[in-house]
Amino acid sequence: MTARQPRTALLVAAVLVLAAALLVSGRTRADAVPASAGTARLAALAEDVTAADGHRYDARDHTGRTMDAAQLAQAGDGTYLAVYHTLLDDGRFHAAVATSTDLLHWQRRHDFGPGTHQASLAHDGRGGYVLAYEKDPRNHIAVRAYAGLRALLHGRAHRAYDAPRTLSRCAEGTPAVTAVRGDTIELTGHYRAGCDTDRQLRATLTGFRTWHAEPDRRLDWALTAWGNGGNLGDRAPVELAGRRVLLVEGQGRREDFGSWRVYAYDPAGGRADRLAPRTHGGSRAFANPSATLLTDPRGRPALLVSLFLPREGAAPGESGQLIYWREL
Template identity: 60%
Template sequence: MILTPRLVLYAALAALVAFLPDAGPVLAQPSAAARFTRLAGDVREADGHLYDARDDTGRTMDAAQIVQPPSGPYLAVYHTTLGDGRFHAAIAISTDLRTWHRRHDFGPGTSQPSLAAEDSGPEDSGGDDSGDWVLAYEKDPDNHLELRSYPGLADLLAGRRERAFDAPRTLSRCAEGTPDITSAHGTTVELTGHYRARCDTDRQLTAVLHGFRAWRTRPDQRLDHAVRACGPRGNIGDRTFLRLAGQDLVLIEGQLRPDDFGSWRLYGYDPRLGRAEPVAVRTHRGSHAFANPSATTITAPDGRRALLVSVFVPREGAAPGEAGELLYWRDL
């Protein structure tokens, strides 16, 4: 055999590899959705849980979002269908995540509320007790997004708003809603939501409000395509942003079949890769439908850092005793 320069190089590389230590198989880093499922996919392993969450007036706490200020009680914003047949958004406080005391009703036709402190982002949703708070919700009739600011926690709990903005519908002539505030810095609020595409199916949007005057929206087709690739053919609706173990995750609801509330499922979307994957949730009795996800890190009542998850369990996909809002948390 004639040793050409290329063969000599290959031989040298082979000899070098032979002397390298065996590092074993290279393990791929688990996705953020897989991390979430491993940590919070089984409610039976949670350190605390509450099915069919209700406030002290007996109101259901549907689509609840929990926020923890640096001091004081936990805050929950949520909605309930009352005797007038309309949604009413409300805010309640708790010291143990189980007993909730309602403090204010934001009026008829308000639903799917989202709350954030100004000068906060996804990792700092609690903000300063004395600082401004921003609330967004879906308003009917003429389903559209509304935003309100409050100059302090006491004003928020009393419903004394400082600024208000009623957003025009820009992507759908039928409905826009399910807001999730992702950032509130100064007078700029960034949020996500849904719009009723062709007045037929819910799809995703992002929006920015500047100075409580200038409003800009755009479709989030990348997120829509990623969730649809997992199988949903119905609505793609409410979502929440979470940073878990240094990875960004959007936890989002998707409906496998149109008009089938028992087919709501959860998906984890990686905004960096543009991919989504199913997120399995196991409950004590085997509910299979989950919607309106919300998740955040908190200091649990026992003083430990924890991941708190809230999801709505539609009765069409609920096991006995598990329908309604489910809150649960797992120590980190």
């Protein structure tokens, strides 16, 4: 028995080395192969900010308010819309809507009040708009409906719903309106799991009366597989190469704002690709992502991307809201 021990130990060691090599090889292949044609297309268009057809760092509205976590859309008449939030002197976040004709200069049109933030805007398919945002105190998701552009820009909602917290007793928020199908609104968001760490949810609101939310563990798994041990937060859908893709944020380490990164997630396959945006100064941290297809100021189809660059990982002059677009 003692004579066979060294041989057995060598055999076990060889098996472990081979297994480790196969594991590393498998991971390398998995990381190298895009999750889908849609995530590959998103990476090709969104990763190089220096090659963008237009861009603006530290985006602000005409009064100087920062346009943090901006999410953009385009009205039927071609006007560009942005919903965003700003931390004001009252110590509260204020969500607002602004308009632009060139994607670079923005005029604030309405402030939705203190305690509103992380706003998301979507067309309702009938000439109106659905707006969702996180609202405090008792952080929860609020949804508002507007009959048309004029009503939105004046803050005159004709339907309103404040969702109950059903997944966390502490916080649910960062909503994104992903679809409006008649009287049913589909959303995604986060919930504070165990009142400790933000995790992903999906929800439906029917008739502005019935709310149902559930964890999106598949998306959680895709992001934690990349080593994200902190919060999993904001996200936005876009369709590229015939595939629906989510642009989503993940935090490597809790309380470390410099560890925020962005990912392209394929809902059909359940996998995510990590994106590595290249800015002019070499910023490293990116959060609150959104993407949308629109017609750019030159009248050409384009993908617009919006990212918040935390100062902890931003190059000089690049912190704050970044807006940029690439023509298709």
